[in-house]
Amino acid sequence: MELRVNNLSCARGGVPVLAGVSFAVAAGQALILRGPNGAGKTTLLRTLAGLQPALAGEVSVGADDVALATHADGVKAALTVAENLGFWAAVHGQRDIAPAISAMNLTALQSRPAGQLSAGQRRRLGLARLLVTGRKVWLLDEPTVSLDAASVGLFVQVITTHLANGGLAVIATHIDLGLTAAQTLDLAPFKARLGALP
Amino acid sequence: MELRVNNLSCARGGVPVLAGVSFAVAAGQALILRGPNGAGKTTLLRTLAGLQPALAGEVSVGADDVALATHADGVKAALTVAENLGFWAAVHGQRDIAPAISAMNLTALQSRPAGQLSAGQRRRLGLARLLVTGRKVWLLDEPTVSLDAASVGLFVQVITTHLANGGLAVIATHIDLGLTAAQTLDLAPFKARLGALP
Amino acid sequence: MSVWEYANPKRFMDTSARVLPWLAALAALCLITGLIWGFFFTPDDFRQGSTVRIIYLHVPAAMMAINAWVMMLVASLIWLIRRHHVSALAARAAAPVGLTFTLIALITGAFWGQPMWGTWWAWDPRLTSFLILFLFYLGYIALWSAIEDSDAAADLTSVLCMVGSVFALLSRYAVNFWNQGLHQGASLSLDKEENVADVFWVPLLVCIAGFVLLFVTLVLIRTRTEIRARRLQHLLLRERMQ
Amino acid sequence: MIALFLRDLRLAFRAGGGFGLALAFFLLVAVLVPLGVGPKAATLALIAPGILWVGAMLSCLLTLDRLFATDFEDGSLDLLATAPIPMEGVVLAKAAAHWVTTGLPLALLAPVLGILLQLPGPAFGWLTLSLLIGTPALSMIGAFGAALTVGIKRGGLLLSLLVLPLYVPTLIFGAEVVQRAGQGAPLQSPLLLLAGITAGALALLPFAAAMAIRVNLR
Amino acid sequence: MIALFLRDLRLAFRAGGGFGLALAFFLLVAVLVPLGVGPKAATLALIAPGILWVGAMLSCLLTLDRLFATDFEDGSLDLLATAPIPMEGVVLAKAAAHWVTTGLPLALLAPVLGILLQLPGPAFGWLTLSLLIGTPALSMIGAFGAALTVGIKRGGLLLSLLVLPLYVPTLIFGAEVVQRAGQGAPLQSPLLLLAGITAGALALLPFAAAMAIRVNLR
Numbered sequence A, B: 001m002e003l004r005v006n007n008l009s010c011a012r013g014g015v016p017v018l019a020g021v022s023f024a025v026a027a028g029q030a031l032i033l034r035g036p037n038g039a040g041k042t043t044l045l046r047t048l049a050g051l052q053p054a055l056a057g058e059v060s061v062g063a064d065d066v067a068l069a070t071h072a073d074g075v076k077a078a079l080t081v082a083e084n085l086g087f088w089a090a091v092h093g094q095r096d097i098a099p100a101i102s103a104m105n106l107t108a109l110q111s112r113p114a115g116q117l118s119a120g121q122r123r124r125l126g127l128a129r130l131l132v133t134g135r136k137v138w139l140l141d142e143p144t145v146s147l148d149a150a151s152v153g154l155f156v157q158v159i160t161t162h163l164a165n166g167g168l169a170v171i172a173t174h175i176d177l178g179l180t181a182a183q184t185l186d187l188a189p190f191k192a193r194l195g196a197l198p
Numbered sequence C: 001m002s003v004w005e006y007a008n009p010k011r012f013m014d015t016s017a018r019v020l021p022w023l024a025a026l027a028a029l030c031l032i033t034g035l036i037w038g039f040f041f042t043p044d045d046f047r048q049g050s051t052v053r054i055i056y057l058h059v060p061a062a063m064m065a066i067n068a069w070v071m072m073l074v075a076s077l078i079w080l081i082r083r084h085h086v087s088a089l090a091a092r093a094a095a096p097v098g099l100t101f102t103l104i105a106l107i108t109g110a111f112w113g114q115p116m117w118g119t120w121w122a123w124d125p126r127l128t129s130f131l132i133l134f135l136f137y138l139g140y141i142a143l144w145s146a147i148e149d150s151d152a153a154a155d156l157t158s159v160l161c162m163v164g165s166v167f168a169l170l171s172r173y174a175v176n177f178w179n180q181g182l183h184q185g186a187s188l189s190l191d192k193e194e195n196v197a198d199v200f201w202v203p204l205l206v207c208i209a210g211f212v213l214l215f216v217t218l219v220l221i222r223t224r225t226e227i228r229a230r231r232l233q234h235l236l237l238r239e240r241m242q
Numbered sequence D, E: 001m002i003a004l005f006l007r008d009l010r011l012a013f014r015a016g017g018g019f020g021l022a023l024a025f026f027l028l029v030a031v032l033v034p035l036g037v038g039p040k041a042a043t044l045a046l047i048a049p050g051i052l053w054v055g056a057m058l059s060c061l062l063t064l065d066r067l068f069a070t071d072f073e074d075g076s077l078d079l080l081a082t083a084p085i086p087m088e089g090v091v092l093a094k095a096a097a098h099w100v101t102t103g104l105p106l107a108l109l110a111p112v113l114g115i116l117l118q119l120p121g122p123a124f125g126w127l128t129l130s131l132l133i134g135t136p137a138l139s140m141i142g143a144f145g146a147a148l149t150v151g152i153k154r155g156g157l158l159l160s161l162l163v164l165p166l167y168v169p170t171l172i173f174g175a176e177v178v179q180r181a182g183q184g185a186p187l188q189s190p191l192l193l194l195a196g197i198t199a200g201a202l203a204l205l206p207f208a209a210a211m212a213i214r215v216n217l218r
């Protein structure tokens, strides 16, 4: 499994945002996306996930290989933590949610309705969902928002295990995660220039 | 102007979360709230803002002195950046939004509908709103989420100016802002113990 | 040269700019001739009196109301299959024109119904299905204006137009099933016995031609406006991106 | 308060703000009922006042769930609660904006739909008048219902349940005015009662609604 | 797909999920119409089939705006789009859950409301049957409308405007079945046509709806 992006251009709201992005991430590696606000990190991740079509260029993985985690984490307030995870596991044909629950330290919160979680607890749940997708390519948009230091540590450990198992990850973040096996890509130089009028 | 909190207890969703919190913040000072996820930072800030009643204890400032900035930043997607700010300025009886716009580096985005902002740009708008309230006590819940390093710098500068003008601020955050005139309060020790069943 | 050349916005703008004045003049000519002829130089009908003159507005408007929808359907299909922006914008441009024609047909019909049937409105199948067509136009336009991203709006309204066409046909059938009506059957067909007399017929044909030309003119003008608006929007967006 | 009123109007008129949709819904109800009931003019004339009033109520109702919910979801309501306007003022400003964007246009459109439903001639003016007098109450009662349900995600249906029973007196007197106008009967007393309900709702409900909002923000 | 269907059912039954609200709304419409129209039994019997069908349609409609919008807002729809279920399956599962939580109970409750509206005796069975056959089409057409408007905040009213015209054939045939049953007329053809519309909607609309959702996620 390898993620190879070749000369990709993407648009947001009809306006080209990025042009000529190329990179490759091998199994076991992580790529950190950096760039100032509005650089196009979210746009790039959504394009990689196949949610929006690329203007040009190729992406080597299909929508069937990726797991996306964005600001909105698909958590239903009325369902408990375990039910939320169980649902996503079932959708992805997995069965066992116990490892995901313990990996993100959610055991004590298991039977709490998700609507009653604090911002960081909810985010932990959103990240635990990644583990039940069974997907190899993780696309993460600012995953550590609202997490305290201990949870960031947990999360880094989860990522490291994922990489060690042959997974790979693309992570947009503004803070330093302290991941060892990670390249960094700054998106600022890929800002789309003005082309001809359509 | 001083914010004095005396033996405050607060609850969230009917469950006591914090008990016996006391602190004082003088004009020109900032207080950084720390604590693991679920410690009760958000709950405390909402109580200070008068949005939920305290179980016990006193707060020295009324709802009329505080400006609150939470995860949800009261931004209307259909209105432009300037219209959004203008509305909040009008509500607070202020007139001039230009300083707020330039302070958070929103000049270029002024006439953009807020729905078309990236996560960080939107957050900048949410913070600019603080400046048009004309309030002295700022209560900020994880204000730097999604901000890039440059914007965090801007924000720290805004806070510093606010403090220098005799304002004060209570800031819940997981990261290090590098504010000089700031005390820190860890909320973990104030966790409410299970009392008698009510 | 293939027809698709005109799907290029630039070519479309050039060509339409050249054609438009002629079309507009022709439309005005036909309409003025047809309406003046119809209103002042035809005899009163022996049953309907002078109210028969409403026919010169009513029938062409009613015909064009339906044809405008058909044109939107075709343009939507072209957009979905070949993704030419001009056709999506033409569909968008035609909708308000079609809506207006529908409204004209409804209002002139109501004014005609008052003397003829003694009521402004009756739930006759033809009238009912026109009212439903009016609703379809409203929905289509509302969807266009509710979505900001213009490509997404074009996609969604095209799908709506296709599904809507099927259901509009079904409704027409259902309404017929539901009520047998008062309204005149088709009397323009050439093979029928009870065709209206020639005195009425010829000016009516001129009016119909005028309405067709008017429709084409309006749609062209509005499409040009839409293209310009789209360019403008792109420029603005771009300026903001700096 | 004026700033809030103006902002709400502006939001309603912006793309996607939904101005005009209440009207379209009203039109739809007026079209669907005959399709269900059948085309006979006599039947329709009989039920027209009732259906028109029920239709106006439903379209008013459907716009209500936006009233506070969008502001709640994006945090504006929290911020308004700490702003220097009393919550009662917020409620009034929002109810007023709601009325201007729904009740008022509904009242003006109603006569046209009266034609569709074969409303008897003399009733047309009274239909508009009764709606003009009655719809402010609908907006205000609705604002109260919306305040009660503001914490509930997509509480639109629950809102309907709470509000519709409260609408009953307005509906009865409003429809009665139009009914009597159609039959040429005296209609002073229902009209006065209708006005009374509106006045009462405007005077009292802002307080109840403001309290409900404060509770929901906790 | 089954997991999704079950989750949606579970959400509907949880506190605040809104199961039963559609029923309650149906009940309210059935109560309000006599209040507006007046209590004469003969008039009511005349309009009962139409009003019941219109009421069922409206209550069905009111639950629709939750169909995809909650999932869109909390990001679930993004995640479902990258999950190993085709979007058509998602649409079908959600429409099915919608039908089970609204159409089905509506059909079962309708006879009770028939009593309120003085529905003629022989029509009761046919009312239930016609609703059972017709409401799946309502859910499916509604899912299509909901897919079109999923990106629009609180698009409930726009949704109504788009969907109600599409409901016209279903309404006409459905009400006609009940109407004819009340008069003892033959009702085979409207019943067959009703079934045909449902079958057609179920076969074709999932594709249109899935496409609309994909466009809206871009």
Ligand code: HEM
Pocket (backbone or CB within 6 Å): C055, C058, C059, C062, C063, C066, C105, C106, C107, C108, C109, C110, C112, C113, C114, C116, C117, C126, C127, C130, C131, C183, C184, C185, C186, C187, C188, C189
């Ligand atoms: C609001 C009311 C009415 C509406 C919506 C309406 C609609 C239509 C429509 C859709 C057509 C068909 C045009 C075509 O496809 O060829 C038509 C034609 C016609 N209408 Fe009306 N109509 C209304 C009232 C009336 C009234 C009151 C009269 C007169 C008694 C009338 C007389 C005619 C005639 C003579 C034609 C031409 C028939 C033909 O050649 O097809 N209409 N109208």
Ligand SMILES: Nc1ncnc2c1ncn2[C@@H]1O[C@H](COP(=O)(O)OP(=O)(O)OP(=O)(O)O)[C@@H](O)[C@H]1O
Pocket (backbone or CB within 6 Å): A012, A013, A014, A015, A017, A035, A036, A037, A038, A039, A040, A041, A042, A043, A044, B115, B116, B117, B118, B119, B120, B121, B146, B148, C241
């Ligand atoms: N719906 C939209 N319509 C038009 N432009 C948009 C829209 N959403 C975002 N943009 C613009 O697209 C650009 C890229 O946005 P994107 O969200 O990808 O940035 P980002 O790198 O994720 O920023 P952040 O760090 O603030 O999250 C920004 O300039 C933004 O203003």
Ligand SMILES: Nc1ncnc2c1ncn2[C@@H]1O[C@H](COP(=O)(O)OP(=O)(O)OP(=O)(O)O)[C@@H](O)[C@H]1O
Pocket (backbone or CB within 6 Å): A115, A116, A117, A118, A119, A120, A121, A146, A148, B012, B013, B014, B015, B017, B035, B036, B037, B038, B039, B040, B041, B042, B043, B044
């Ligand atoms: N609606 C609710 N009902 C019941 N309990 C809740 C509710 N919301 C939060 N809680 C609980 O209240 C406690 C305090 O939550 P709060 O949001 O104040 O934490 P926080 O310090 O802001 O955490 P974070 O850093 O994750 O944002 C948590 O244990 C949380 O699980």
Ligand SMILES: [Mg+2]
Pocket (backbone or CB within 6 Å): A041, A042, A043, A141, B118, B119, B120
């Ligand atoms: Mg982003």
Ligand SMILES: [Mg+2]
Pocket (backbone or CB within 6 Å): A118, A119, A120, B041, B042, B043, B141
């Ligand atoms: Mg918090």
